[in-house]
Each structure stands twice: as C-alpha cells, then as structure tokens.
Amino acid sequence: MRPTVITVLLAAALGGCVSQSMSIRSLPAQDPAAENAAAAESAAAFAAAAATANTAASDSGQVGGGTEQTLPPVTPADAPSMVTYDPWERINRFTYRFNARFDEAIFLPVANTYRRIPSPLRAGVHNFFGNLSEVDSVVNYTLQWRLKLGARSLGRFVINSTLGIGGLFDVAAKLKLPGMPTGLSSTLAKWGMHPGPYLVIPLLGPSTLRDGLGYLGDYATSYAVDVAKLYRGDVSWGLGVVNAVDQRSNVNFRYYATGSPFEYENIRFLYVRKRLIEDEGLRAKDPKKGAQSTTQQENASGEPAGK
Amino acid sequence: MRWSNTRSAPPSGIRRALVHLALAALASWSSIARSAVFPTQGVEPAPPGATQATAASQAVPVIAAPAAPGPAAGLADSAALRATIFGTPAQNMAPMPNRVPLAEINIELPWKRPVPDVFWFDRKLRVWFSAQDKPAPLAIVISGTGSDGNTAKLSVLRGALYGAGYHVLTMPSPTFPGFIVSTSSTGVAGDLMQDGQDLYAAMQQIIEHLPREVKITDIDVLGYSLGGANAAIVKSIDARAGKLKIHRAVMIEPPVSLFSSIGRLDKLFALSVGTGDDAIDGLYRQLYAELANLYRASDRIEIDEDFILEAAATVLKTDAEFSAAIALSFRIDLVNVFFAGDLYAGTGVVVDPKHPPKVSDSLDETQRILRNKPFSEYFTKVFAPYYLKRRPNTTAAGLIADNRLDIIRDALQNDPDYYAQANSDDLILDKQELTWLRTTLGSKIAVYDHGGHLGNIGERRQVSDMLDMLGGRWTGVAR
Numbered sequence: 138m139r140p141t142v143i144t145v146l147l148a149a150a151l152g153g154c155v156s157q158s159m160s161i162r163s164l165p166a167q168d169p170a171a172e173n174a175a176a177a178e179s180a181a182a183f184a185a186a187a188a189t190a191n192t193a194a195s196d197s198g199q200v201g202g203g204t205e206q207t208l209p210p211v212t213p214a215d216a217p218s219m220v221t222y223d224p225w226e227r228i229n230r231f232t233y234r235f236n237a238r239f240d241e242a243i244f245l246p247v248a249n250t251y252r253r254i255p256s257p258l259r260a261g262v263h264n265f266f267g268n269l270s271e272v273d274s275v276v277n278y279t280l281q282w283r284l285k286l287g288a289r290s291l292g293r294f295v296i297n298s299t300l301g302i303g304g305l306f307d308v309a310a311k312l313k314l315p316g317m318p319t320g321l322s323s324t325l326a327k328w329g330m331h332p333g334p335y336l337v338i339p340l341l342g343p344s345t346l347r348d349g350l351g352y353l354g355d356y357a358t359s360y361a362v363d364v365a366k367l368y369r370g371d372v373s374w375g376l377g378v379v380n381a382v383d384q385r386s387n388v389n390f391r392y393y394a395t396g397s398p399f400e401y402e403n404i405r406f407l408y409v410r411k412r413l414i415e416d417e418g419l420r421a422k423d424p425k426k427g428a429q430s431t432t433q434q435e436n437a438s439g440e441p442a443g444k
Numbered sequence: 445m446r447w448s449n450t451r452s453a454p455p456s457g458i459r460r461a462l463v464h465l466a467l468a469a470l471a472s473w474s475s476i477a478r479s480a481v482f483p484t485q486g487v488e489p490a491p492p493g494a495t496q497a498t499a500a501s502q503a504v505p506v507i508a509a510p511a512a513p514g515p516a517a518g519l520a521d522s523a524a525l526r527a528t529i530f531g532t533p534a535q536n537m538a539p540m541p542n543r544v545p546l547a548e549i550n551i552e553l554p555w556k557r558p559v560p561d562v563f564w565f566d567r568k569l570r571v572w573f574s575a576q577d578k579p580a581p582l583a584i585v586i587s588g589t590g591s592d593g594n595t596a597k598l599s600v601l602r603g604a605l606y607g608a609g610y611h612v613l614t615m616p617s618p619t620f621p622g623f624i625v626s627t628s629s630t631g632v633a634g635d636l637m638q639d640g641q642d643l644y645a646a647m648q649q650i651i652e653h654l655p656r657e658v659k660i661t662d663i664d665v666l667g668y669s670l671g672g673a674n675a676a677i678v679k680s681i682d683a684r685a686g687k688l689k690i691h692r693a694v695m696i697e698p699p700v701s702l703f704s705s706i707g708r709l710d711k712l713f714a715l716s717v718g719t720g721d722d723a724i725d726g727l728y729r730q731l732y733a734e735l736a737n738l739y740r741a742s743d744r745i746e747i748d749e750d751f752i753l754e755a756a757a758t759v760l761k762t763d764a765e766f767s768a769a770i771a772l773s774f775r776i777d778l779v780n781v782f783f784a785g786d787l788y789a790g791t792g793v794v795v796d797p798k799h800p801p802k803v804s805d806s807l808d809e810t811q812r813i814l815r816n817k818p819f820s821e822y823f824t825k826v827f828a829p830y831y832l833k834r835r836p837n838t839t840a841a842g843l844i845a846d847n848r849l850d851i852i853r854d855a856l857q858n859d860p861d862y863y864a865q866a867n868s869d870d871l872i873l874d875k876q877e878l879t880w881l882r883t884t885l886g887s888k889i890a891v892y893d894h895g896g897h898l899g900n901i902g903e904r905r906q907v908s909d910m911l912d913m914l915g916g917r918w919t920g921v922a923r
Contacts, residue, residue: 158551158552158553158554158649158653159549159550159551159552159649159650159653160549160550160551161547161548161549161573161655162547162548162549162550163545163546163547164546164547164548165546166543166544166545166546167543167544167546167599167602167603168542168543168544169540169541169544169599169600169602169603170539170540170541170542170603171542172540173534173537173540174534176534177533177534177535177537180533180534180535183754183757187757208740210733210737210740211732211733211736211737211740212733213726213729213730213732213733214729215733215736216728216729216732216733216736217732219724219725219728220808226806227804230803230804230805230806231803231804234564234803237565317745318745318746319745392565393565393566394592395592395621396565396566396592396616396620396621396622396623396625396780397621397779397780398562398563398621398780398783398784398807399779399780399783399807399811401807402807402808402811410732411747414732414735414736414739414747415739415746415747417736417739417740418736418739418740418742418744421740
C-alpha cells in the first residue's frame with residue numbers, strides 16, 4: 138500500500154531518524170509527466186518568441202533593436218574585475234555559515250512542510266504579500282522619476298486590493314499588468330550609488346551594503362505607510378513569519394547543495410555580477426545619467442567589482 | 445531579520461533577498477555552466493532551420509573564435525555539441541509517471557574520516573530514494589562526474605525507472621565533494637576500483653538502514669557517464685563479495701578510459717577557452733558584456749530564471765561557445781576534486797598540509813589557481829603521488845591502465861548481465877574506444893547515431909532500451 142510506505146517514511150521523518158546514523162526525510166513528490174509537458178510548452182513558446190524576435194530584428198536591421206539603445210553597448214573591456222570587493226569577508230563567511238545552518242535546521246524544513254498546503258492557497262498568500270510590496274514600488278518608482286511605472290504599481294495595488302479581494306488574487310496580471318516590483322536599492326542605484334562592499338546579512342543572505350540599506354528603507358517605508366495596520370498591529374509578527382516562509386518556499390535554493398568548498402566565493406561572484414548587470418539596465422533606461430556606467434567607472438579606477 | 449526580536453513584520457525586503465539568493469544559486473558558477481550544459485529539457489532555442497538565425501548559423505557553421513577552428517575543436521560535430529548542451533527535447537521524452545514519491549536520506553558512514561574544517565557541510569552522505577508501495581526490484585543510479593545524487597538527468601531516470609516499477613535510489617558520483625568527504629576512504633577521487641569499493645560499501649549501509657516496509661526483490665545498478673563505469677565496477681566487486689547480489693548493470697554513455705576521456709576535455713578547454721588567467725578572464729568579460737547587453741535590451745526589472753535560460757540559448761550559438769560551456773562545466777567540477785584531493789593527500793599543490801584553511805579563511809586565491817589547472821595536473825601532482833606511494837608495485841602508466849574498463853573486460857565480455865548504451869558522436873569517446881565497447885559487449889550494447897554526451901537521456905528509445913536491458917528483455921539492436 139502506497140499510503141503505508143509514505144506514512145512510514147513520514148513517521149520516520151518526524152521521528153527524526155530511523156537509526157542513529159541515518160535519517161530519512163520525505164520530500165514533496167515529483168511529477169515528471171507534468172514537468173515534461175510544461176517544458177514542452179515553454180520550448181514551443183520559446184521557439185515562437187525567437188522566431189518573432191528574428192523577424193523583428195531583420196525588419197529593423199538591428200538585433201534586440203530597442204528604442205532606448207542610445208548607449209554604446211557594454212563591451213568586454215567594460216566588465217568589472219572578477220575580484221569582488223569584500224572587506225568584511227571574515228564576518229561574512231561566519232554569517233554565511235550561520236545562515237546555512239539555520240536554513241538547514243529550521244527555515245527549509247518549515248518551508249518544505251508549508252509546500253504541502255494546496256497550491257491555490259499558497260498562491261493566495263504569495264499574492265497577498267506581493268500586493269503589499271506594491272507600496273514600496275509606488276514610492277520608489279516615484280523617487281526614480283519613472284512615473285509611468287509608479288502609476289502602474291499604484292493601479293495594480295488598487296485593482297488587486299479591491300477586485301483581487303485584499304490582494305489574494307492577482308487580477309491585474311490577468312488584465313495585462315504583471316507586477317514589476319522595485320525598491321530602495323534600485324532607487325539608490327538609479328541615483329548613482331555603487332553597490333559597496335559585499336555583505337552577508339544574518340538570515341537574509343547575500344547582499345551588498347547598498348542592498349542592505351535598501352531592505353531597511355523598504356521596511357521603513359512599509360512601516361510608515363502601515364497598510365491596513367498590518368505592520369504595527371497585533372498580527373504583524375505572525376504575518377512576518379508567514380511572509381518569510383512563503384518567500385522561502387518559493388526559492389529553489391539549498392545551502393551547500395553544490396558540496397563545494399568554494400560556494401561562498403561562487404555565490405558572492407554571481408550575486409554581485411547580477412546586481413551590476415541590473416544596474417547597467419537601470420542606467421540604460423536613463424541615457425543622460427547612463428553615459429558613464431558603473432562598470433566603466435570601476436574599470437577606469439581599477440578597483441574591484443562591487444566597490 | 446527584524447521580526448524575530450520586534451513585534452513588527454517586514455513583508456517586503458525578505459522576498460527580494462531570497463529571490464536574489466535563489467538566482468545566485470540558479471546561476472551559481474556551477475549551474476550557470478550546468479544550466480547551459482544541462483538545462484531543463486527542451487529549451488533549445490529552435491530546431492535547426494526553423495528560424496532565420498539558426499538557418500544562418502547553419503549556413504556559416506564556423507564563426508568560431510580563432511582559438512577553435514573547425515567543428516568542436518575536432519572532438520565532436522555541431523549536432524553532438526548542441527545535444528550535449530540542450531539535452532533531450534521535451535517532445536522526445538519517454539512517457540513519465542504523474543507522481544514519484546521522494547525521500548532524502550542522510551547517512552553518516554562508520555568509516556568516515558575526520559572532516560576538514562572547510563568541508564563542515566559535507567559530513568553526511570546524501571542520497572535520494574523513491575519507494576514503491578509493494579515488493580519491487582531496486583534500481584541504484586549513480587550520477588556523472590562531479591554531480592550530486594539529485595541532478596535533472598537523475599530526475600528523468602528516476603521518473604522512467606519508478607514508472608517501470610522499480611524502487612529508485614540515486615547516488616552522487618564518487619567525484620562529488622559531498623561523497624569525497626563523507627564516504628571516500630581516501631579522499632583522492634578518480635580511482636575506478638577504490639571509488640567502486642567505497643560506493644559498494646555505502647550502498648550496503650543504506651540498504652541495511654532502509655525501513656523494513658521497503659521490500660526489495662532484486663538489485664540492479666546503473667549510472668550515466670562516469671557513473672556508468674562506476675556501476676559496472678560495483679557489480680564486478682559484488683560478483684566476488686556477494687553482499688548485495690546485484691543482478692544487472694547498465695552503463696549509460698560511460699567512458700572507456702577515465703584519463704583519456706578527461707584528457708579530451710582538457711584539450712577541449714585549452715582549445716575553446718585557452719590557458720592561463722587571461723583566457724578565463726576573457727571568457728568572463730565576454731559573457732558579462734553579452735549578458736549586460738541582453739538585459740538592457742529586455743524589458744525585465746530583474747534577472748530571473750527565464751532570463752538566464754533565454755540568455756544561455758542566445759549567448760551560446762557557435763561551436764566554440766558550446767565547446768567552452770561544456771569544457772567550463774567539467775573544469776568547475778575538477779576544481780572541487782583537485783582541492784579535496786590535495787587536502788586529503790597532503791600533496792601541497794594549493795593546500796598547505798600543515799596549515800589547512802579554516803572556515804573563515806578566504807579561498808579566492810586557491811580557486812583562482814585551481815581554475816587554471818587541467819586534469820592532467822591533478823593526475824601528476826595529486827593522484828599519482830598519492831596512489832604510487834600506496835601501491836609500490838605499480839607505475840604511473842599502471843595507474844592509467846587501472847582506470848580503464850579493461851580491468852573488468854572478462855566480465856563485460858562473458859557475463860550476460862552487463863549492458864551499455866553509447867552514442868557514436870559522444871565527445872568523451874574516440875573511435876577506438878567505441879569499437880572496444882562494441883566488441884567487448886557484443887550484443888549487449890546499444891549504439892545510437894546521435895546524442896553527443898548525455899544528450900539523449902530520457903529520450904523514448906534510450907529509456908525503452910534501458911528498461912529492456914534492466915529487465916532482461918534486451919535482444920540486441922536488430923529487433
């Protein structure tokens with residue numbers, strides 16, 4: 138009987154271990170048939186998109202012919218150094234290990250249990266928190282002087298809070314207004330602030346000084362606006378926990394799944410490069426300020442990336 | 445995280461942090477290459493000739509960098525490289541079941557050596573198990589070079605095997621750092637017989653500790669790439685030791701000689717990437733610029749999973765780029781094996797045996813040095829010194845010979861329960877090695893015309909042949 142085996146495995150998992158040396162933890166079942174169907178679908182969509190893009194490119198005679206491409210393209214010489222600015226490396230490494238242990242012992246098991254809840258319910262929770270974050274997006278798009286996007290976020294917030302029953306349903310996305318969240322870190326980048334030193338934040342994970350300030354600022358904004366008294370009311374603590382679990386359950390990452398002793402270096406490298414490329418994108422959308430990109434400045438001064 | 449010590453909740457912020465973490469992981473140095481080399485099945489941009497871009501690149505096949513003239517640095521043709529990179533297209537996949545239960549097993553092995561500080565997270569061996577709800581045969585699947593026991597390729601094989609009624613146990617490669625630290629009795633990975641013995645011992649421990657409700661009627665082993673060779677060796681060890689009574693072994697696209705296969709990958713790296721710091725820096729800068737421009741041209745707010753997959757398909761277009769991605773993926777695995785080997789063997793190439801690195805020490809410099817080192821250096825500076833000291837009667841040439849499937853040639857030839865699947869355009873095999881496999885295994889091998897290295901795993905024919913072999917129904921190619 139299948140249920141028997143599952144019950145046994147589950148019981149073993151709850152019991153912690155079958156024996157002292159071996160532990161069995163049951164995971165959510167896989168559905169390879171559905172995964173395959175989804176992969177086939179996305180491959181077809183991808184092929185269609187590629188065909189369209191090719192037609193468009195040949196029509197305009199320019200690959201990726203965006204109208205905002207007034208900046209010279211990024212050349213290999215513009216790329217930041219492979220070395221990342223990490224003056225707080227010792228403490229960062231310590232924090233990284235703490236995060237890995239916390240995640241393995243508490244955060245991930247809780248998130249895995251949460252994943253057993255039927256997905257429509259989880260989607261509701263996810264949409265609810267996504268909707269709350271629109272407040273930050275409205276504020277920050279305004280600070281970035283991208284008012285159209287700010288209005289869009291505001292529109293999404295209004296639509297989803299009403300038609301979407303307090304944000305449980307993402308009605309706006311169905312009306313062709315998918316979410317495009319932003320935050321203080323992007324605003325600071327837009328204003329020309331560099332990422333600064335690499336920073337591993339306890340429980341949150343990889344970040345930079347600028348991104349860290351961004352999190353604090355975003356939280357302060359939410360706290361100040363205090364939508365429906367969710368941030369200062371009695372439920373705020375519980376809500377924070379649910380939010381954290383929701384976010385963790387949507388993130389397919391496991392500390393040290395690579396088994397590699399260089400995981401700290403690898404994650405740092407990729408995190409900072411990802412943020413620098415995103416900064417390039419932000420600047421490209423504002424040609425006046427983008428004339429000199431972050432990476433170009435860095436290279437000119439010969440300093441490591443991320444500084 | 446503020447909510448842990450105040451009464452207030454910060455619903456925003458956490459999300460972005462975690463999403464960043466996930467993307468860092470997704471794109472993680474290893475998985476960037478791996479998602480390029482082994483992406484979710486079927487993200488190949490377009491079938492050949494379907495779009496103008498592909499048609500153009502077909503018409504002018506060699507837009508490769510000067511370093512890599514001709515197709516695939518002479519190791520494989522364009523189609524083989526594409527298959528290796530993009531895997532089996534989703535529409536060609538064998539039918540899969542809708543539900544595969546999965547459990548993760550962590551086991552501390554009794555012969556575990558002291559765990560070095562920098563490997564604190566690899567204390568236990570981690571494997572994955574899918575149990576049938578009735579008595580069933582057990583299929584043990586071993587992963588490929590440098591990989592853990594839950595890769596995308598293993599998921600595909602697990603689905604196919606579970607669907608066919610097997611309990612499925614998937615295990616990491618003996619070259620995966622987690623295996624080297626938790627399970628290897630030497631710490632110096634890559635010796636077929638030694639790794640086979642460690643795998644075999646670990647299998648016994650795991651099976652012994654499975655819940656009693658799991659009824660196993662028979663045991664078969666299989667593996668892909670290096671794991672295929674490992675599987676055959678494990679069966680040959682069991683044939684003498686008799687502890688598990690392993691019935692059949694199926695090698696999916698195995699190497700014939702470890703060192704010649706990896707030598708080919710060294711060559712691929714040298715030809716497609718180059719040698720020295722400048723070469724890797726150049727590749728990185730090129731990738732950075734391409735990604736930055738792609739990202740600028742897109743409407744995206746954030747670099748996400750879709751962007752990375754799209755970018756992999758957009759950035760990788762020429763044979764030289766395919767070759768570089770494949771070579772890089774193996775090099776990233778080698779860096780880990782090299783580091784662990786040097787640390788355990790005390791050979792002092794990058795790790796000072798008297799002052800091994802601690803958790804808080806930076807490994808930047810170590811990593812920079814290691815990523816320039818080819819496999820041949822692992823052999824000459826770590827592997828050979830370590831094993832020659834312990835096997836005084838052998839030579840370096842002897843070690844190389846010991847790492848050929850020749851060591852179990854008689855069994856492969858005469859025992860009807862060894863099978864293999866191979867591709868004639870596999871870039872880890874040369875013509876002679878393929879011929880050796882054909883002649884040695886006779887009718888017990890299926891050779892496919894196309895698939896590159898592992899580019900047809902999960903494909904209908906591969907899966908049905910594999911199941912026929914495991915079930916003893918295989919009657920040779922001329923069915």
